[in-house]
Amino acid sequence: MTERIVLAYSGGLDTSVAIGWIGEATGAEVIAVAVDVGQGGESLETIRQRALGCGAVEAYVADASDEFADEYCMPTLKANALYQGHYPLVSAISRPVIVKHLVKAAREFGATTVAHGCTGKGNDQVRFEVGIQTLGPDLKCIAPVRDLALTRDKAIAFAEEKGLPIETTKKNPYSIDQNVWGRAVETGYLEDIWNAPTKDIYDYTATPEFPPAPDEVTISFEAGVPVAIDGVKVTPLQAIKELNRRAGAQGVGRIDVVEDRLVGIKSREIYEAPGAMALITAHKHLEDITVEREQARFKATVGQRWSELVYDGQWFSPLKRSLDAFIEDTQKYVSGDIRMTLHGGQAVVNGRRSETSLYDFDLATYDTGDTFDQSMARGFIELWGMSAKVASGRDIRVAGK
């Protein structure tokens, strides 16, 4: 029987050419797998037809946008996940959901190998292949760009020679990856890290220098998940989309960073994640009133470690699963409303309310009638400082000898 390979297919030039390229190099039949993670653009049907037109024996297309929002974006929100304090893991969280569908398609169509279009320099090859190893340990991996010398020039020549139904003249100077959680743009002019991004780079956000009138929004959460916007019930996917639209119009969520790739390279990336950044900001502020102090402090550390694991391609790892359990437990009381103003590139929280709040007005107030007994503070401070005081006494004693 002819060997079969499932290919992660975007519909673009490189993966369209990869179908025939893999076929010629390996003699295998190629099955194209296209997964909708809310990236917008062409319909799955258009992409399916192109895959078949480029020589795929079968095309597997899946609308995974709700699955992606529910099972990948929401855990990222609950973790307030920002890799290196900046990056909301846009591409990193889309790889595991694509992997799930690749493995499912491999089983359905009897494939032995999984192929993807990543280069040998980035994080995404690691995320795909570590994910495949975990969910389908018997499956092999191949990356035509990395392993079969499929360069851009060769791809264009191949497409023209074979008359593939794909545009080869459109020149995009950037490498772009996008989904409903955000958009990532790199390469070209941006590789000079002194160059400011130009306007043409952005698509999810409007220039914040000339914002429309401020937009006030109320986001309601239940157990860490957005459930309503301005009182209108929403699914996680709808919440992200609505905030992409409204926060995007105000230029919220533009991020320009040089980040540490897993393979040891520092690289410059421009992100736009208006919905994600508005949601993370709101969620964090709701945690501030609903999560107990020690739990909250420890959760920040856990969230950072969680972000690193996910960035590093360990979505399906045991440690990530254990941290998920901790994070989930902290979300039990993260319910309530956050009022925020979207304006001029900023999402600023200016009101919060919750039935499960730990904010106690009577304890906090400086007005008369407060219930906090200030006389307890003296003794508390005495004991709190005792250990350091004893140690410093010893330091002075030893230094004097």
Ligand code: ARG
């Ligand atoms: N650097 C980011 C990451 O590793 C995004 C990579 C996405 N690719 C792109 N062509 N911009 O998660």
